[in-house]
Amino acid sequence: MRGKSKSSTCGLSMMAFGVGSFARSTTQILRDAGADVSTYLTRRNGNFPPSLSGPTFHFYEFPSPVPLLKQRKVDFIFPQSIDWAQQPWAEDLIASKVPILCPTGEALLLERERDYARRLCREFKIPFPAAHVAPNRLAALSLLKKSPKPYVIKNPLCSPTSPVHTIVCETVEDTRAWLDHVNYAEGVFLQEYLGRAEAGHIALVSGGEIYSLVTNQEYKRAHVGDLGIVCGAPLGGIVERDQEDKYGLARELLHPLLPWFKRVKFNGPVQVTACKVGRKWHVIEYNVRLGITSGSMILRLMTNPLETLWNTVRNQPLDPRFRDNAAFGCSLTLAGYGYPHLQVRGPQCPVEVHGKFDCDVWWNEVERNRDGKLVTAGHRHADVIAFGATLEAATARALENIRKIRVLGSYYRTDIGKTLWPPGTE
Numbered sequence: 001m002r003g004k005s006k007s008s009t010c011g012l013s014m015m016a017f018g019v020g021s022f023a024r025s026t027t028q029i030l031r032d033a034g035a036d037v038s039t040y041l042t043r044r045n046g047n048f049p050p051s052l053s054g055p056t057f058h059f060y061e062f063p064s065p066v067p068l069l070k071q072r073k074v075d076f077i078f079p080q081s082i083d084w085a086q087q088p089w090a091e092d093l094i095a096s097k098v099p100i101l102c103p104t105g106e107a108l109l110l111e112r113e114r115d116y117a118r119r120l121c122r123e124f125k126i127p128f129p130a131a132h133v134a135p136n137r138l139a140a141l142s143l144l145k146k147s148p149k150p151y152v153i154k155n156p157l158c159s160p161t162s163p164v165h166t167i168v169c170e171t172v173e174d175t176r177a178w179l180d181h182v183n184y185a186e187g188v189f190l191q192e193y194l195g196r197a198e199a200g201h202i203a204l205v206s207g208g209e210i211y212s213l214v215t216n217q218e219y220k221r222a223h224v225g226d227l228g229i230v231c232g233a234p235l236g237g238i239v240e241r242d243q244e245d246k247y248g249l250a251r252e253l254l255h256p257l258l259p260w261f262k263r264v265k266f267n268g269p270v271q272v273t274a275c276k277v278g279r280k281w282h283v284i285e286y287n288v289r290l291g292i293t294s295g296s297m298i299l300r301l302m303t304n305p306l307e308t309l310w311n312t313v314r315n316q317p318l319d320p321r322f323r324d325n326a327a328f329g330c331s332l333t334l335a336g337y338g339y340p341h342l343q344v345r346g347p348q349c350p351v352e353v354h355g356k357f358d359c360d361v362w363w364n365e366v367e368r369n370r371d372g373k374l375v376t377a378g379h380r381h382a383d384v385i386a387f388g389a390t391l392e393a394a395t396a397r398a399l400e401n402i403r404k405i406r407v408l409g410s411y412y413r414t415d416i417g418k419t420l421w422p423p424g425t426e
Contacts, residue, residue, distance in 0.1 A: 296385060
């Protein structure tokens with residue numbers, strides 16, 4: 001790490017760990033703010049878009065990113081997921097002393113181990129649904145018999161490559177049926193289903209303080225009307241600038257953890273997703289990264305994103321500042337043929353753009369063909385993100401722009417912001 005002064009962000013070098021629209025948006029926004037940016041590509045898909053912002057380095061050509069950090073004099077790392085901590089080079093990465101926009105050690109367990117979060121909530125008297133870990137099918141069915149409730153079935157360890165991706169069961173019968181069809185390689189985490197009145201809140205923890213940023217909603221189901229299965233990544237989302245925590249999520253579910261944050265030396269992003277039952281929020285899960293859906297919206301809403309992240313990774317006091325002309329952000333995902341059923345794959349179709357965009361459009365699983373034209377290269381083609389003084393203005397602009405993209409068989413949700421908002425409503 002180069003010896004930057006405590007206040008200077010001029011010439012900072014940032015490397016994103018990730019792919020697709022996440023890496024593309026993150027690097028471009030921080031490049032616009034004055035950073036020198038690059039991307040360590042951690043997966044085989046979504047490799048083209050980040051190259052539009054800066055140099056890219058693929059994991060199969062560079063098995064470890066650590067030498068690249070020294071070569072490029074990287075000042076801090078912005079990871080897409082927490083999977084970096086499970087890589088064979090993780091210890092070398094931490095030993096390099098290059099700051100990571102993600103907590104490490106025990107602090108990482110807040111997201112990594114679902115039952116750790118449950119125990120932590122019990123310790124600090126934070127409402128959390130009834131939950132159990134079952135090592136196998138027989139144990140899971142036995143738990144269901146003893147406590148017959150609808151459960152959300154999750155993997156005990158959180159990872160994009162988990163053998164079990166979240167299955168939301170709304171009845172006991174749903175739960176029983178699915179328990180016969182999941183992969184028990186790592187067991188299952190059964191969390192009582194509390195309904196659809198979910199919302200999230202995202203903050204930064206730095207210098208022993210919690211800095212609220214936004215309240216957010218993620219639209220995780222595939223189709224309009226909140227129908228279909230829960231997708232691997234949301235089909236859209238909204239954020240509302242919320243440094244005052246107007247909905248009480250941070251006050252009820254993050255601030256009680258402040259002693260723990262200090263004990264484990266937590267610094268970095270934290271998101272709580274919760275469900276409202278009656279008048280009380282209940283934790284569904286915690287995440288310790290700026291996520292795929294909300295991260296780029298948060299950075300664009302700020303007037304000093306690079307300064308804020310640089311101070312966060314160094315555990316310094318923060319002064320996040322936001323644009324005066326935008327209170328809301330709306331993200332729409334253009335999904336492709338077969339999504340979210342990834343086994344269904346179509347050909348590489350042309351990506352046509354009709355008209356000029358007047359908001360952020362972050363390409364995801366697309367690439368250029370031999371003629372230099374954009375074609376599809378996966379199931380999620382683009383994330384279209386717009387901002388406005390009102391939610392209606394932000395969603396209207398996002399919809400106006402996503403309609404300028406044509407891909408055969410693609411679709412997007414047209415109801416973002418019309419359901420599940422304000423926070424605590426279904």
